[in-house]
Amino acid sequence: MADPILAFEDLTLGYDRHPAVHHLDGRIEPGTLLAIVGPNGGGKSTLLKGIAGRLAPLAGRIVNTFPHMAYMPQVGDLSRDFPVTVFDLALTGLCGRRGMFGRISRSERDRAVEAIGLVGLSGFEQRSIRTLSGGQLQRLLFARLMLQDAPLILLDEPFTAIDQRTIDDLLEIVARWHGEGRTILAVLHDLELVRRHFPETLLLARDPLGWGPTAAVLTQDRLETARQMAEAFDRSAAECHRAA
C-alpha cells in the first residue's frame, strides 16, 4: 500500500470570509513529528480543525489519505460532569474501530487497562471523571488517544496548564508514537520544549513564516516577524486575489 498523504494545496481557512490560515502549501511526510507554533490568532488551531474536517476551506484544499485520525481539540465537547468512569471514557477510544455496535473484546479491555497504566492513572479506573483534576483528565484523554490507535494524531495545546512531571510523561508517549511511525501534529507554545522534542516545526502567523527543521525555523528574525502579526481582522479588508 502506498504511504498515506497529508498535503495542503494553496489552503485558506477562516471564519466569515476572513482568513486565519492564508495560502498554505506543503506536504507532511508519514512519520513526521511536527510542532505548529505561532502567535494567538495565527491559525494553528484552525489548521487542525481543517485537517480534522471540522471546518471547510475558504479556498484551496486539504488532501488527506490517512485511513483515520485522532484529534484532541484545545477545548473539547467532553461533558465533564457526565456520570462515567475513567475506564469507560478510555474505552470510548475504541469507538472508531468498533463503531457504535461492535463488541469490545477481552484483549481490548486489557489494552485499555494498559493505556490507563501508561498515562499513570492506575487505580483510577472506577473513579468518576467528575473527580479528576485538569492534568489527570489530560492524561486520561491521552489514554483514549492511545486506544484510538490512529496513524495520524492531531494535538491542540496538549500541555497547557499541566505540571512538568505530567508533561514529561505525556511527551514520552508522544515519542513512543513517533517511534511507532505515526504522524503527529502538535500545536504548542513552549518553544524550548519544541526545540528539545520536535524535529520539525511550522511557524504560522496567518501566513506560513517557515516550515522545516526546528532549528532552521525558530530563528530570532522569524519569531520577531510572527510577533508583529496584526491579530484583529481588518474589517474593510479587500478581497484577496493572490494567485495560486
Add this chain to the structure above:
Amino acid sequence: MLYDLLLAPFVEFPFMRRALVGGLAISLAAAPIGVFLMLRRMSLIGDAMAHAILPGAALGFLIGGLSLGMMTLGGLIAGFGVAIASGFVSRTTLVKEDMALAAFYLVSLALGVTLISASRSNLDLLALLFGSILALDDPTLVLIVSVASATLIALAVGYRGVVMECLDPGFAAGVTRFGWVFHFGFLTFVVLNLVAGFHALGTLLVVGIMMLPAGSARLWTDDVSAMIAIAIPLAMVANLVGLLGSYHLGMASGPAIILVAGLIYGASLALGPHGIVRRYFPRRHLEA
C-alpha cells in the same frame, strides 16, 4: 387487610389492572429516556415537546373525533415536525437547540389553540392535558406496550451511540459520521413515548413520569447504567402507589402518580448520597 389495601383494587376492577399494565409499560421506557434527557441537559425539552404534541393531538381529534388513530397520528406528526425542524435549525445556524425548539413549539401551540377555538368543538382539553389512565382500552394498551418494547430494544442496541452523543459529541462526530442518527433516533423515541404516554397521563403529566424518576436516580448514583436501573423501578413504584392512593383516597389517578413520583424525588433530594442532608451534614473527610 393487606389484601384489601394492595391487591383488591386490581383483582376486583379490570380498569385498575389495565391502568397498572399501561403505567408499568410507560415507566419501563419513559424512565431511561428521561435519564438521557437529563444528562443532555434537555430536562425541559420533554415539556416543550409535550406542548408541541398537544395541538397535533387536538387536530386529530377535530378531524377524527375521539379516535386513537387520528389523535396518535396528529401527535406524532406535530412532535416529529417540531423535532426535525428544530434539529435542522440548530445544526445549520447559530441558533442553539433550546431556542430552535422554543420557537417551533410556541408557534405549534398557538396554531393548535387557534384551530381548536375556531372550530368551537367540545374537545375535552383537560383529558388531553392530564390523561385518562383509568379508561385505557385494548388498542391504546397495545400502542403503549409496543412503544415501550420498541424503545427498550432501540436503547439496548443504540446505547453506546446515545451515551457517546451525550458524553462527548465532538469526539463522536470525529469517529463516526452517523452521530446525527443517534441524536434524531433518540428524539424519535422521546416523541413516541410522549405520544404513547399522553393517552394515559396526558401530554403534560407524561413528562413527569419521564423526568422525576430520572432526577431521583441522579441523586443516588454516579453511573449512567445504574441510573437507568434505579429510575425504572422508581417510576414503577410511583405508578403502583399512585394508582392505589388514588383508588383509596378518591383522587385523580394521573396526578396522583406524578405526585408520588414527586415525593420520591423529594426524598431523594433530601436523603440521597448526593443530596441535601449529606451536603449540610457531611461525613468526615478521608485520609489521602
